[in-house]
Amino acid sequence: MSGATVSSPTDESLSVLFEPLNLGAIAISNRILMAPLTRGRAGVSRIPNDLMVEYYTQRASAGLIVSEATQISEQAAGWEQSPGIHTAEQVAGWKKVTEAVHQKGGKIVLQLWHTGRASHPDFQPGGGLPVSSSAIAPQGEVRTPKGKKPYVIPHALTLEEIPGVIQEYVLATRNAKEAGFDGVEVHGANGYLIDQFLRDGVNHRTDSYGGSIENRARFLLEVTEAVIQEWSGDRVGVRLSPYNPFNDMKDSDPIASFTYTAAALNAFNLAYLHILEPLPGHFFGVEGVERAAPHMRREFKNSIILNGGYDAHTGAAALRNQEADAIAYGVPFIANPDLVERFQQGAALNEPDQATFYTHDAKGYIDYPTLSQI
Numbered sequence: 001m002s003g004a005t006v007s008s009p010t011d012e013s014l015s016v017l018f019e020p021l022n023l024g025a026i027a028i029s030n031r032i033l034m035a036p037l038t039r040g041r042a043g044v045s046r047i048p049n050d051l052m053v054e055y056y057t058q059r060a061s062a063g064l065i066v067s068e069a070t071q072i073s074e075q076a077a078g079w080e081q082s083p084g085i086h087t088a089e090q091v092a093g094w095k096k097v098t099e100a101v102h103q104k105g106g107k108i109v110l111q112l113w114h115t116g117r118a119s120h121p122d123f124q125p126g127g128g129l130p131v132s133s134s135a136i137a138p139q140g141e142v143r144t145p146k147g148k149k150p151y152v153i154p155h156a157l158t159l160e161e162i163p164g165v166i167q168e169y170v171l172a173t174r175n176a177k178e179a180g181f182d183g184v185e186v187h188g189a190n191g192y193l194i195d196q197f198l199r200d201g202v203n204h205r206t207d208s209y210g211g212s213i214e215n216r217a218r219f220l221l222e223v224t225e226a227v228i229q230e231w232s233g234d235r236v237g238v239r240l241s242p243y244n245p246f247n248d249m250k251d252s253d254p255i256a257s258f259t260y261t262a263a264a265l266n267a268f269n270l271a272y273l274h275i276l277e278p279l280p281g282h283f284f285g286v287e288g289v290e291r292a293a294p295h296m297r298r299e300f301k302n303s304i305i306l307n308g309g310y311d312a313h314t315g316a317a318a319l320r321n322q323e324a325d326a327i328a329y330g331v332p333f334i335a336n337p338d339l340v341e342r343f344q345q346g347a348a349l350n351e352p353d354q355a356t357f358y359t360h361d362a363k364g365y366i367d368y369p370t371l372s373q374i
Contacts, residue, residue, distance in 0.1 A: 014312055016319045017343060021063070021326060023303050024234030024271030026182050028063035028107055028326070031319060032340050035307050035330035036066045036111045036185070036239070040358045041365060042083035044145070046071070048093030052083070053100050054366045058337035060106030063326060066185050066237075066274070067097075069113035069192075072172035075131065076193070077123040078115030080145055081360055085110060085172045091179045098180035109183040109237065110176040112169055112227070116193030117154035117202070118247045120144045129155040131165070133196045133203040133210065133219070138248035159207060162219065165193075169223050173230040183235035186224055189276050191247025194220045198240075198257065201250035213260045220261065224268050233269040237305075241276040242292035245284055255292045262296035272303040274328065282309025297323060312343045338370040347371055 018030045041051050059065060071077045071084045084090045094110070101108045117132035122144035124130060132154035141148045157165065169186070176184050188194035196202045197219040203210050209218050220238070228236050240261065242254040251257050262273060277293045278285035285308065297304050306318055307328035315327035333339050335352035342349060356364020 011346060013320075014316045014343060017312065017316050017327070018340075021303070023064065023237070023326070024183070024269075025232070026064065026107055026109070026235065026271055029105070030061075030063040030340060031326040032063055032315070032343060033305060033326050033328040034059055034062040034065040034333045034339075035328035036068055036187070037330055037334060038068050038079055038082055038358070039334075039365060040079065040081040040360055042081050042093075043360070044081060045089070046077075046082065046084040047087075047089050048083050048097050050096075051362060051366065052093075053096050056097050056108065057100040057104055057106075058366060058370075059333055059339075060101045060104035061338060061340040062106065062333065063340075064182075065101065065106060065108040066239075066328065067108060067110045067181075069111050069187055070094075070172075072112050072114055073168040074125050075128075076114035076168065078119030078130065078142065078192075080143060082113075085112075085175045085179070086168070091175045094176075094179035094181070098182075102180070107182045109185050109235075110172075110179070110181045111185045111187050111239070112172050112176070113187045114165065114168070114193040116196045117151070118142065118192055119154075120149055120152060122146050122149065129153070131155050131157050131161070132193065133157065134205055136202055136204065138191070140248065156205070159209075162209070162222075166223050166226050170226050170230045173227045177231055183237065183271055184227060184231065185237040185239055185274060186220070186227060187239055188220050189239045189241035190244055191249040194223065195241065195247075195249060198261065199249055199251035199254075200257075201248075201252070213257045216257070217261045217264055221264055221267075224265065224270075228268050228270075234271050236268070236270050237272040237274055238265060238270060239274040239276065240296075242296075243284060243286075243289070244276060255290060255295050258292045259295040259299055263299040266299075266301050270302055272305050272325070273300045274305040274307065276307045278308030279310065279314060285309060294323065335368050337368055338372075341371060345371065
């Protein structure tokens with residue numbers, strides 16, 4: 001389970017990765033962040049369990065852990081055995097996670113998730129339709145508790161219904177605070193509900209939430225405003241993904257759409273803006289396409305986190321070039337619970353087992369060896 005060595009222990013070019021940083025009110029000890037990673041280990045109850053406590057505690061040396069996407073309500077669900085934050089039992093389960101991470105000296109924020117149209121009646125209360133900005137189904141299939149099924153045409157949220165969904169974000173934020181998190185991240189990326197409002201490939205509305213980017217960004221801005229009123233801006237981050245095609249997403253002008261959105265978020269004095277935009281050649285990173293992140297960086301006044309295909313060297317280079325203030329690592333943290341220590345020591349990395357990314361037990365979840373176990 002070993003890969004190539006990433007650096008030498010004396011490599012000064014990586015030192016910027018280990019510098020402390022304040023993300024709003026959240027003081028972190030290094031700039032190697034753990035990206036949100038859906039892993040499907042919460043069981044059918046969607047209550048965080050001892051397996052999850054162990055998983056997050058193993059990775060507490062990250063400067064900041066962003067939790068896996070966590071549903072804000074029963075209607076928000078769209079992934080099998082993902083956790084929630086909308087019941088007392090879920091809050092109690094998460095509290096065990098946050099306490100264990102804090103005991104190890106770590107920091108952790110909760111990612112607030114509504115899947116929108118990327119769901120299915122099999123997940124919905126009473127078998128109802130999932131909701132979205134517009135009544136347009138994604139292409140493809142969704143894995144439900146009853147097997148893979150085609151996506152359905154969602155219900156377009158009415159003007160009267162939108163405030164109720166925003167209130168679900170508020171209640172989830174309140175619950176996250178009670179569960180002991182250091183803050184929350186509003187999930188506006190990857191083709192889920194907020195992204196379904198932001199990008200015009202899905203948002204075909206003709207009211208005040210559709211058409212211009214000012215209107216399409218309205219839902220995100222209203223959610224963010226409500227969340228910071230429940231907690232405070234310096235405990236809140238937002239995640240966006242300008243180009244990610246996941247969940248059948250696209251936008252006619254990502255740079256214009258997301259540069260406007262980044263600037264508009266300045267009104268809330270957020271802890272950070274987290275941008276998923278892979279380097280060319282990684283995942284959906286495409287050569288020759290102008291990146292949106294540099295434009296967003298120029299507009300957004302507070303800390304920027306970048307995520308997408310970075311290793312120790314490319315991450316450190318992005319920090320030195322002031323492209324970002326911190327780098328979030330996803331798959332490397334799945335396979336390397338001690339990723340920070342490996343980067344520090346120039347050690348080889350474990351290879352990830354993709355077959356166990358979304359299974360439901362300990363294998364491929366808490367059994368990757370640390371350096372001390374090899």
